[in-house]
Amino acid sequence: MNTVSLIIAEVPYWGQSLLRVLGGLVAVLLPAGTIVYLFLFKMMSFMQSRLGPMEAGPYGSMQLFAEVGKWLQKEDIYPARADKFIFKLAPLIVLASTFLLVVVVPFGPDAWFTNFEAGIFYALAVSSISVLGILIAGWSSANKYSLLGGLRAAGQLIAYELPMVLAVIGVVIQAGTMNLQGIVLAQNSGSMFGFDGLGNPYVLTQFVGFVIFMISVQAELTQAPFDMPVAESELVSGYMTEYSGFRFLIFFIGEFATAGVFAMIASVLFLGGWAVPFSWFGWTTMDSVDNWMNLAGPLILFTKMMVIMFLVMWVRFSYPRLREDQLQRFAWKVLIPISLVNIMLTAILKVAF
Amino acid sequence: MFASDLLIAQNIGFFIIAALMVVGALRVVTTSNVVHAALWLVVVLAGAAAQYVLLAAEFVAVTQVLVYIGAVMVLFLFGTMLTRARIGAESDLNNKNWFVGLPVALTLLAAMLIALRDGFGNEKLPADAPLVSTQVLSDQIFGPYLLPFWALSFVLLAAVIGAIVLARRD
Numbered sequence: 041m042n043t044v045s046l047i048i049a050e051v052p053y054w055g056q057s058l059l060r061v062l063g064g065l066v067a068v069l070l071p072a073g074t075i076v077y078l079f080l081f082k083m084m085s086f087m088q089s090r091l092g093p094m095e096a097g098p099y100g101s102m103q104l105f106a107e108v109g110k111w112l113q114k115e116d117i118y119p120a121r122a123d124k125f126i127f128k129l130a131p132l133i134v135l136a137s138t139f140l141l142v143v144v145v146p147f148g149p150d151a152w153f154t155n156f157e158a159g160i161f162y163a164l165a166v167s168s169i170s171v172l173g174i175l176i177a178g179w180s181s182a183n184k185y186s187l188l189g190g191l192r193a194a195g196q197l198i199a200y201e202l203p204m205v206l207a208v209i210g211v212v213i214q215a216g217t218m219n220l221q222g223i224v225l226a227q228n229s230g231s232m233f234g235f236d237g238l239g240n241p242y243v244l245t246q247f248v249g250f251v252i253f254m255i256s257v258q259a260e261l262t263q264a265p266f267d268m269p270v271a272e273s274e275l276v277s278g279y280m281t282e283y284s285g286f287r288f289l290i291f292f293i294g295e296f297a298t299a300g301v302f303a304m305i306a307s308v309l310f311l312g313g314w315a316v317p318f319s320w321f322g323w324t325t326m327d328s329v330d331n332w333m334n335l336a337g338p339l340i341l342f343t344k345m346m347v348i349m350f351l352v353m354w355v356r357f358s359y360p361r362l363r364e365d366q367l368q369r370f371a372w373k374v375l376i377p378i379s380l381v382n383i384m385l386t387a388i389l390k391v392a393f
Numbered sequence: 394m395f396a397s398d399l400l401i402a403q404n405i406g407f408f409i410i411a412a413l414m415v416v417g418a419l420r421v422v423t424t425s426n427v428v429h430a431a432l433w434l435v436v437v438l439a440g441a442a443a444q445y446v447l448l449a450a451e452f453v454a455v456t457q458v459l460v461y462i463g464a465v466m467v468l469f470l471f472g473t474m475l476t477r478a479r480i481g482a483e484s485d486l487n488n489k490n491w492f493v494g495l496p497v498a499l500t501l502l503a504a505m506l507i508a509l510r511d512g513f514g515n516e517k518l519p520a521d522a523p524l525v526s527t528q529v530l531s532d533q534i535f536g537p538y539l540l541p542f543w544a545l546s547f548v549l550l551a552a553v554i555g556a557i558v559l560a561r562r563d
Contacts, residue, residue: 123480126428158452158527165455168463172435175470179428182480194471198464218527 060153067142071300071345072293077104078346079353080296087357111292114285119182122282126180131283131290133173138297140166145304146221148314148337149329159220160212163305164205167260170298171197174269177291178279189278192364193269196259199371200266204256206379210249210386211242211309220305224313225326231319239317243310248382250310252375257302258352259371261295265359266367299352300345307344314341403447410447414440425482427473435466452527 051059081103085092093100118127144159146152156162171194178190212218215226230240243250259266270278280291307313314337315329323329362370417436424430438461445454534542 121480123426123428126432156451157524158455161452161459161527162455165459165463168459168467171467172462172470175467175474176428176432179470179474179478180480187474191471191474194467198467201463 064139064142064153067145067147068138068297068301069293071304071342071349072297073104074346075296075300075349075353077101079349083350083353084357108289111289112286116285116287119282121182123180123182126176127282128287130173130177130180131287131294133176134170134294135290135297137166137170137173138294138301140169141298141301141305144220145301145308145341146224146314146337147341148334149326150331151314151334151337152221155219155221158218160208160218160223160305160309163220164201164208167298167302168197168201170294174279177283181279181282183282185275186279186281189269189271189275189281192275193262193279196262196266196269196367199368200256200259200375203252203371203375203379204260206376206383207249207252207256208309210246210379210382213383213386213390214242214246220308220313221326224308224315227312228315229318229324236319237317239312239315239319241310241312246310246382246386248378249386250306252379252382253306253309254348254351255375257306258355259367261299261302261352263299263352263356265355265362267361268364268367271361299349303345303348303352304341306348307341311344311348313344314338316340407444407447410440410443414444425484425486426480427483427486428470428478431466431469431473434469435462438462438466449523450525452525452530 077100081092081100093103096102096106118124141163143153144156144163146155174193174197175190178186178188178193181187211223215223217223217226227241228239230236232238232240232244262269269275270280275281280288283291315333318324318329321330414437417433417440420433421430421437424433438457442454442457442462445451445457
């Protein structure tokens with residue numbers, strides 16, 4: 041059962057699919073827009089002692105629509121020597137990986153797109169498809185800065201995917217399932233030393249994993265201090281250099297929508313996802329959760345996502361860029377060994393208790 | 394052309410994906426650009442993942458995407474772009490001894506066909522084939538197939554060490 045069948049008893053399959061597509065669009069675009077306005081426009085400005093956009097709408101809240109309108113009217117140009125088909129395909133691959141990613145995020149007891157058995161594994165797999173888009177974007181632009189940016193991005197994303205997967209394994213061991221809905225259940229119906237008022241959010245028991253996961257997310261999203269692929273002082277803007285107009289817009293949406301979806305996944309893995317601790321309302325299993333959580337769940341998840349995004353953006357605006365060799369050394373010699381030790385400790389504790 | 398029980402959604406899906414895979418596989422060897430060949434290979438590998446989904450083996454399908462598309466193909470593209478990947482057609486991609494590969498490919502195909510025929514014959518998946526859960530799969534790998542799994546890990550470890558030895562200058 042899903043939300044759709046709760047609202048309207050009998051919706052035909054095509055209608056359900058259409059509603060799911062619309063729901064997916066909202067789940068991807070709404071967080072992306074909020075993140076860009078709230079953090080990229082306003083928080084960054086306040087941290088730098090300026091006001092940010094103020095003209096479009098109250099406090100510049102319509103600025104994003106103005107920007108999108110501007111990008112959409114621009115002429116669609118591509119370099120004369122570019123590989124035109126691949127050049128046009130690349131941003132779509134990046135965006136497609138974002139939409140594939142949101143499919144497994146649960147928003148409530150019945151509000152999900154798919155309840156995939158291997159949910160988190162699937163999420164990690166499809167998030168790696170975007171590397172392909174970035175690589176061929178850099179290559180097909182026929183520009184050496186673009187190519188360098190694409191290669192840097194690929195090297196960085198491969199290096200940081202490993203600690204991310206390894207950090208998630210700790211959570212999977214503790215929850216005993218790879219299903220994201222199961223991970224939500226395990227956290228909110230759990231207890232810490234017999235005290236169940238907070239459930240058992242894994243940000244406490246898997247704190248090391250949480251830190252490693254957040255660092256890897258920062259690198260996967262190529263946000264500063266890991267923004268070498270688009271380092272504007274060295275590579276113009278990396279793989280995006282030759283893109284303008286709505287193709288640049290697609291990259292831009294892809295970047296912040298992926299940030300939003302990754303923040304949702306992080307809050308599902310470590311903060312308890314859409315749910316509140318089940319003991320508050322006397323729930324014990326997923327079926328006993330009241331139906332109103334299908335409406336409250338997305339809001340709770342959205343709030344937790346904004347908290348995670350605030351951390352990501354805070355780090356982004358605070359630290360200078362790493363050097364390329366420091367970046368690789370940090371991933372391979374610091375993060376991966378720590379996450380391996382974390383897995384071993386988690387496994388031992390899981391067996392011991 | 395087909396019996397009515399063959400014209401179900403899964404079979405139609407299978408044929409569409411299979412046709413895409415065949416076209417992709419042919420384009421891998423006939424295209425005149427290295428990067429295009431790699432991207433056609435991505436189409437073939439993604440098609441294989443889709444076929445696994447049709448077989449209700451979701452874990453294998455996801456692994457296919459993670460390992461082949463997310464890692465192997467990215468490394469392929471990374472390697473070719475670092476060394477030689479011009480935009481536009483290249484004329485010297487085909488070696489003049491390419492036909493030597495034909496008998497090898499045909500032998501491999503024959504071996505696989507015989508193995509499939511021998512192993513499964515006319516067996517059919519039950520119409521309500523259950524989803525192969527990750528737990529069942531891992532119980533198999535870490536139970537009866539533990540020794541082959543270990544052996545494979547050692548082969549991979551040897552390959553990694555070999556690569557490091559080759560890459561080191563001193």
